[in-house]
Amino acid sequence: MDPALGPPEKMAEKRDELTPMMRQYHDLCARYDDALVLFQVGDFYEAFCGAAERTARLLEIALTSREDSTGEYPMAGIPIDNAESYIETLLEAGYRVAVADQVEEPGESPGVVERAVTRVITPGTLTEDELLASDDNNFVAALAGDPHSSGQTEDELALALLDVSTGDFLATSSSANETIADEVSRFDPSEAIVGPNAPTDLLPETCMVTPFDPNTFERERAEDTLSQYVRNPDALLASAVEISVCGALLAYAEYVRGGAHEGERGEDERSGGDDGDGANRGESADTSSEETRLEYITHLTRYDPREYLLLDAVALESLELFEPRAVQGREDATLVDVLDETACALGGRRLRDWIRRPLLEPRRIDARLDAVEELQSDVQTRESLHDDLRAVYDLERLIGRISRERANARDLRSLHDTLAVVPDVRENLADADCERLLDLHERLDPLADVRELIDGGIVSDPPIEITEGGIIADGYDEHLDELRSTARDGKQWIDDLEDRERERTGIDSLKVGYNSVHGYYIEVTNPNLESVPENYERRQTLKNSERFVTPELKEREDQIVGAEERADEHEYELFREIRRRIADEVERVQDLADALATLDALVSLADVAAQYDYCRPELLEHETGDDGSGLEIEIDGGRHPVVERTQESFVPNDAQLTPEQRLAIITGPNMSGKSTYMRQVAQIVLLAQVGSFVPATAARLTPVDRIFTRVGASDDIAGGRSTFMVEMDELATILEEADERSLVLLDEVGRGTSTADGLAIAQAITEHLHDDVGATTLFATHHHPLTELADDLESAFALHFEVERCDDDVVFHHDIAPGAATGSYGVAVATVAGVPDEVVERSRELVVDAAERDSGVSLEGGDGGERDDPTSAVASADGGESPVESRPSLGDEADADEVPADVADELRALDLAHLTPVEALTELDRLKRLLEE
Structure with a gap:
């Protein structure tokens, strides 16, 4: 953002010489010096001087100029009717935008029409539907430490x-910076204000940090602000620091609405005058603080992060909950996309919040699962509810606009149409069995009084503009009906006037018309001017005709126009009264919105479960085992919820993790499914704790407190961190924060350095997670020597993905099985990927040479025919290792004369001529272990 958005220096120096309108602009720029001021001039928002040059460049609009007594200066403007699209571009460029509207009509006071900032638009405080994503929240955050x-x-x-x-x-609050950083990642705010002793490095780079008055964070001032919204803040919040951030955040929200001294008018109540200084009706603000109070903010929820499954930024990204990791491919390949069958925006946001904050307590999870199960089994009720919910508008944002006095008549009709379906929704839930659905049935308040108010007061298809009449229903107000009747009678008189005057004058071409400049007139063509009566008064001369008016016509015009103007004014006041009465019911509307959001999310989960054959998971209470771990994850026929939707076929796999077997070392080739398998276990756990059915034939698990992931390679070029350093940073976090109730996913740890260092790090991490942390862990690796830890560590075990060799090719079955893989098949994978044949063949030669050096065994023996492919047993192209690499050969530890008889017998029985290289190496490794026992 440009450092100085205030008034240009030359303008400041000449303030007293400026025209009244430009003085207004100068003063608003000075008051909102951190924002780009868009200043209403007629039908346009204008910027001047340097701001105009920046605006024209960013928005690619024409740069013009304006001249007055002080000279000529640049000017650029955007049409008010299409302002949102331009404002979005300014926000993306890093600007905050202060919208200065005309807040009075011309002639209401002498001099230039008054303008005031009615809203400051920033990335985190958007309220315009055109700028918001309907399916997710848009948060602004406040962060502060103890002063x-x-x-x-x-x-x-x-x-x-x-x-x-x-x-x-x-x-929320915490004494651990990492916890607050995780919460920031979880909610992903667009913008933040920062108070005393708060480290800004906890905020993501995508979050705009906005400077704001530090005094708003002071305890007494913050508490005064907060007490206008929350009763007894001390009892609700846990500390003075929480009061500080809440009060400051509310003060910021009031600031961006527009100060009390600034005035308030609805965005739908603006239109332009003919000379740039005119306006339609505005709403002048009182000077009381009530004018800036956001009436629709009625609930503050204080929560403890430990009440939910914790997911840091790395886990959110790795598990692809909301954003796909792949740069190319399907944009909808995320967990929320496959779960979201919601019918309305309310349900979509609720579902995202559940995924963002999975539950921990089995009782609460089971309450959701009971509702999902009942809806899944009752197809007719589920489909009826889905159809009803499709008619539900975004009540949360509707009531926000109504409370901010920015709603138009169509918004009120949208509220009415939503309330109209609530009785049907209640009827569909009347026979529900589970407690959660019965509770929702009771909470679905039809708000019959509000619905009747709108139905009786607002026409069924109102215009967008609310200041030009036509929005209040006939019969709602007696005085309005009288004014309309007067106007109608006058227009009927005028409609009859044409026939009467033609008959009286004998001029068949005589016409009666109207325009906004000259009003009503009688038009007579030039050839008939001799027949014009004496009482006709000339009003306008045209090329081929003359226009006249009579005293009686002028009287009727005054009567009609006066009645219409008074009707429009009275109608506007009636609309504002209806809107205020609805705003008084904000809490009831919000409670209804909450119930509808929950119901829609439950229906969506049930619909997904029914369509894609999900099963209900069984939730277990925590029971600490002998080794200190209480987690149990048993999944039969588990499937990755996203991958199974994006591929033609998917191979289900089981998972068995218990206190006795809680660390799985997973080996197998690339492309065999290791990463997919680990993610699917984590996503099934997460889905279960959301309260969703899961993609499996059966699932039984203990709720997990936290999911950690170290999956996938990436670097941080801007931060100066290599891929390996990023990996080590993430591992440090896991080793410091994981415990026996954590689920840890590790994929290819140690691959970014030398083989020896990488293997050493991987083994040390595995031992630490097993011995000291006690976390339930899935560790996928190409470091095959790690599989030996399955024998050495009490609660560790090995799994591998099976591969079938067919001539020179390999076939991945994607089935997981006990034990270690025989190799990584890196060269075979390179072949599948389309690496040129000459590179593949050279790779085969190199790995044969490496295997012979390391094992001391020639791999070119056999029957003298074509050499078997040894690449499944030796170092692969992606850094995998041979099961015998870095291990001593047989001759290093035992002389041939000392070989036990049973081992010697087995050696003699080996048919080496018919063993593949990998089978030979596997046998040598097995016999070596027998010698070491």
Whole structure:
């Protein structure tokens, strides 16, 4: 963002010489010096001077100029009717936008029409539907530490989050910076304000940090602000720091709405005057603080991150919950995409929140599962509910606009149409069995009084504009009906006037017409001017005709226009009254929205379960085992919920993780399914804790407190970190924060350095996770010597993905089985990937040479025919290792004369001529182990 968005220096120097309109612009720029001011001039929002040059360049619009007594200066403008698309571009460029609207009509006061900033638009405080994604929240955050902090990491940090468009308001705190960083990643705010002693490095790069008055974070001031929204903040929140961030965040939300001194008018109530200084009706603000209070923010939820399954930024990305990792490919290949069959925006946001914050307590999870199971089994009810919910508008944002006095008549009709389906939704739930659905049935308030108010007061198909009449239904207000009747009677008189005057004058071509400049007139063509009566008064001369008016016509015109103007004014006031009365019911509307959102999310989960053959998971209570771990994950026929939708076929696999066997070392070739398998286990666990059925034939598990992932390779070029350094940073976090209730996924740890270093790191990590952390772990690796740990570590075991050799090719069956893989088949994978034949053949030669050096055994023996492919047993192209690499040969530890008789007998019995190289090496490795016992 440009460092100085305030008024240009030359303008500031000449302020007293500026025209009244430009003085207004200067003062608003000075007051909102951190934003780009868009200043209403007629039908356009204008920027001037340097701001105009920046705006024209960014928006690719024409740069013009304006001249007055102080000189000529640049000007650029955008049409008000299409402002949102331009504002979106400014936001993406890093600007905050202060919208200065005309807040009075011309002639209401002498001089230039008054303008005021009615809203400051920033990435985190959007309320315009055109700029918001309907299926997710848009949060602005406040972050602060203890103002008396010593600067140590154990000092408390507090985080508040607010969605200005819906009123969702959350707060938490922790003495661990990492916990707050995880929560920031979980909610992904678009913008943040930062208070005392708060490290900004906890915020993602995509989050705009906005400077804001630090005094708003002071305890007393924050508490005063918060007390306008929340009763007894001290009892609800856990600390003074939480009060500080919540109060400051509300102050910021009030600021972007437009200050009390600035005035308030709805975005749908603006239109232009003919000379740039005119406006239609505005809403002047009172000077009380009530004018800036956001009435629709009625609930503050204080939560503890430990109440939910914790997912840090790495896990959110690795598991592809909301964003796909692949640069190319399907954009909808995420977990939320495959689960989201919601019918309305409310349900879509609720489902995303459940995925963002899976539950921990089996009782709460089972309550959701009971509802999903009942809806899944009752097809007719589920489909009826889905059809009804499709008619539900976004009540949370609707009531927000209504409370902010930015809703038009169509918004009120949308609320009415939503309320109209609530009785049918209640009827569909009347015979529900489970407690959760019965509770929703009770909470579905039809708001009959609000619906009747809208139905009786607003026409069924109102215009968008609310200041030009035609929105209040006939019969709602007696005075309005009288004014309309007067206007109708006058227009009927005028409709009859043409026939009467033709008959009276004998001029058959005489016409009665109207335009906005000259009003009503009688038009007579030039050849008939001699027949014009004496009482006709000339009003306008045209090329081929003259226009006249009579005293009686002028009287009727005044009567009609006066009645219409008074009707429009009265109708507008009636609309505002209806809107205010609905705003008074904000909490009831929000409670209904909450119930509908929950129901829609449950119906979506049930629909997915029914369509894709998901099963209900069994949730177990935590029971600490002998080794300190209480996790149990048993999955029969598990499937990856995303991958199975994107591929023609998918091979299900089981998972068996218990306190006695909690560390699985998984080997197998690339492309065999190791990463997919690990992710599917984690996603099935996560889905179960969301309260969803899972893609499996059966699942039984203990809720997991946290999921850690180290999956996939990436670097941080901007941060100066290599792929290996990123990997080590993520591993350090896992080793420091994981415990016996964590699920850890590790994929190819140690691959970014030398083989010896990588193997050493991988083994040390495995031992630490087993011995000291006790976490349930899935470790996929090409370091085949790690499989020996399955024998050495009490709770470790080996799994591998099976591969079948067919001549020079390999076939991946994607089936997981006990034990270690015989190799990584790297060269075979290179062949499948389309690596040129000459490179593949050279790779085969090199791996044969390496195998012979390391094992001391010639791999070119046999029957003298074509050499078998040894690449499945030796170092692969992606860094895999031979099961015998770095291990001593048989002769290093035992003389031939000392070989036990049973081992010697087995050696003699080997038919070496018919063994493949991999089988020969496997036998040598097995016999070596017998010698070591």
